[in-house]
Amino acid sequence: MELVLTRQYNDKGVSGTLTFNGERICDSIEPPWRNNQRQISCIPEGRYLLTLRSSLRFGWHLLVNNVPGRSLILIHAFNYALKESRGCIGPVKKLTGPGQGLSSRDALCGLMQLVLPCLNKRKPVFLTIKS
Numbered sequence: 345m346e347l348v349l350t351r352q353y354n355d356k357g358v359s360g361t362l363t364f365n366g367e368r369i370c371d372s373i374e375p376p377w378r379n380n381q382r383q384i385s386c387i388p389e390g391r392y393l394l395t396l397r398s399s400l401r402f403g404w405h406l407l408v409n410n411v412p413g414r415s416l417i418l419i420h421a422f423n424y425a426l427k428e429s430r431g432c433i434g435p436v437k438k439l440t441g442p443g444q445g446l447s448s449r450d451a452l453c454g455l456m457q458l459v460l461p462c463l464n465k466r467k468p469v470f471l472t473i474k475s
Contacts, residue, residue, distance in 0.1 A: 345364070345459065345468070345469045347362060347364050347369070347394075347459075347469065347471045348362070348363045348364075348471075348472050348474070349361070349363075349372055349471060349472070351473065351474070351475045352442075353376070353475065354376065354443070355442075356376065356426070356441070356442040356443055357375060357376055357425045357426060357442040357443010357444060358373065358375065358377065359373055359439050359441075359442055359445075360372040360374070360473075369454065369455055370436060370437060371436050371437070371439045371445055371451070372434060372436065372445075373423075373424075373429075373433075373445045374386035374425050374432070374433050374443065375443060376442075376443065380412070380413055380414065383430040384430075385431055387408065387417055387431060388411070388412060388473075389474050389475060390412075390472070390473060391470055391473075392408045392410060392411065392470065392473070393410065393468060393469070393470055394406045394407065394419070394459065394463075394470065394471050395409060395463070396463050402418065402421070405452065405456075406419040406456075406469075407419075414431065417431055417432055419433045419434075419455070420434065420452065421434065421448040421451075422434040423445055423448050426443055434448050435451035435455050436448045437451045
């Protein structure tokens with residue numbers, strides 16, 4: 345499975361659209377590009393393997409693997425990238441501004457319903473990030 349995240353950059357945050365086979369799944373928010381600095385920047389464009397992860401803080405979510413110079417980059421629920429993200433990707437139902445959106449938990453739920461059948465069958469799920 346190949347997901348595509350197409351980004352729009354802004355100094356206040358990154359907004360994007362997440363698609364599968366050309367169909368929109370949801371929008372996304374991230375912190376602005378700050379040269380891939382840990383905890384304050386979105387990650388570089390590229391292709392990444394996604395795996396399932398769970399934590400007490402975020403529940404079930406996705407881990408973005410093999411990010412150059414970074415670790416623990418997650419796809420989890422949040423609605424305001426500058427305040428709630430440390431470099432992670434937040435799926436949202438609706439964008440409200442650069443790096444801001446609404447209904448992130450609902451968007452994450454929809455994304456998880458799409459990818460879980462593949463992950464449960466041990467089939468790879470990739471995320472390609474581009475502008």
